[in-house]
Amino acid sequence: xxxxxFIFKSVLMAFHLLLALILCVVMIILPRNxxxxxxxxxxxxxxxxxxxxxxLTGEVLKFLSKxxxxxxxxxxxWLDIPVIFSLKLIxxxxxxxxxxxxxxxxxxxxxxxxxxxRNRKSSLVEVIQAMNHHFKNEKQSICIFPEGITSNGxxxxxxxxxxxxSAFESNKLLLPLSIKYKxxxxxxxxxxxxxxxxxxxxxxxxxKSNLIEVIVDIGHPVKPAQSRKxxxxxLQEAIALKIN
Numbered sequence: 001x002x003x004x005x006f007i008f009k010s011v012l013m014a015f016h017l018l019l020a021l022i023l024c025v026v027m028i029i030l031p032r033n034x035x036x037x038x039x040x041x042x043x044x045x046x047x048x049x050x051x052x053x054x055x056l057t058g059e060v061l062k063f064l065s066k067x068x069x070x071x072x073x074x075x076x077x078w079l080d081i082p083v084i085f086s087l088k089l090i091x092x093x094x095x096x097x098x099x100x101x102x103x104x105x106x107x108x109x110x111x112x113x114x115x116x117x118r119n120r121k122s123s124l125v126e127v128i129q130a131m132n133h134h135f136k137n138e139k140q141s142i143c144i145f146p147e148g149i150t151s152n153g154x155x156x157x158x159x160x161x162x163x164x165x166s167a168f169e170s171n172k173l174l175l176p177l178s179i180k181y182k183x184x185x186x187x188x189x190x191x192x193x194x195x196x197x198x199x200x201x202x203x204x205x206x207x208k209s210n211l212i213e214v215i216v217d218i219g220h221p222v223k224p225a226q227s228r229k230x231x232x233x234x235l236q237e238a239i240a241l242k243i244n
Contacts, residue, residue, distance in 0.1 A: 002208040009207040012049045016042075020103045027110050036089045039111050043082035051211050054083060058218035062175065064088060068141045069175035069221065070131075070167040072235050074243065075145035076153045077191040078104075078202060080179055083214050084143060085111075091134055093127060093144045093163060101199065112138075116163075118148065124162050131166035142166070143177070146232060153181060153189040156240040161232035167224040176219035176235045178242035183212055187243075217242045 020042055027035045047054070056063075063071075064087075071090065073080065081092055092108070096117040099105045108115075114130045117123040131142055146159040167174050181191045190209055193202045206212065219238050224231060 005210065006204060006207045009049060009051075013203070013207070016046060016049055017103055019045075020107060024103070024106045024110065032112065035110050036112075039107055040085055040089060042107070043086040046082050047079075047086055050079075050206055051209070052079065052083070052206075053211060053213045054087065055213060055215045056087060056218070057215065059175075059220060060218055062221060063177070063218040066139065068135065068139060068172065070164070070170075070172045071141050071143040071175045071177050072159075072164075072239070073143055073145055073177040074156045074179060074239050075147050075150050076179060076181065077150060077193045078199060079181075079191050079193075079206070079214070080145070081108075083179065083216065084177070087216065089140060091138070091140050091142045093131070093142060096123075114142070128163065128166050128169070131163070132170050135166070135170040135172055141175070146236075150193045152194045153192045154187060154243070156236060156243055159232040159236040161228040164224070164228045164232055167231075168228070171224070173221040173223060174231070174235060175221050176238050178217045178219070178239040179214060180243050181212055181214050183209060185213075188212070 023038055023042060027038060073084065084090060091112050091114065093114045093116055094108060096115045098108050099115055114127055114134070116127045134142060144163045146161070146163060147157040148160050149157065151157050181188050183190055190205050191212060193199070222231070222235065226234070
């Protein structure tokens with residue numbers, strides 16, 4: 001059964017990636033807002049193919065409103081971004097290596113993702129400036145993954161506070177978002193893109209599942225009133241409570 005799931009979803013995924021290639025060509029001439037809608041459609045279809053069901057809880061109305069926030073999320077999988085983006089058009093701060101991923105990297109660039117090079121300290125200053133510019137000129141929230149790397153899905157790793165600086169400089173509320181994956185109503189690491197796991201290995205594990213539920217919980221907005229480190233610790237603890 002698991003093997004049949006994998007084969008069936010792999011065939012559908014091949015066509016879906018072909019659709020992405022077509023969209024990448026078409027979107028060259030389209031305005032950004034239309035591109036965002038098309039990418040969101042692609043993300044939703046990806047989740048349907050992989051049989052990933054989203055349950056959205058918490059401060060849903062604040063999350064879906066037109067207000068802009070610095071959204072702070074834990075990070076488990078390459079699926080986190082399509083899951084969140086399928087719910088709301090958001091700009092992500094992503095690792096620079098995502099740019100090199102086939103097709104996905106192109107979609108990320110077109111969507112307006114802000115890329116951070118973890119190996120270059122000066123990149124952080126540039127990223128914060130880009131975030132501030134975005135908040136000033138765009139009516140769209142930004143989502144960051146302050147763990148810096150993906151976890152195994154059972155815990156929240158320590159948050160790095162650097163990117164929280166943008167909330168202070170742009171005077172934006174921070175909106176905590178917790179994400180966890182369940183299989184047969186039990187917390188699972190099937191979706192985890194952790195350690196030495198390759199993208200294909202992760203896809204294979206996900207594709208073999210019958211159904212995965214992803215629970216996205218939105219916390220209460222937080223003012224950037226404390227120090228960066230205190231603020232990051234507060235949000236880390238709040239999100240960790242939702243995971244455990």
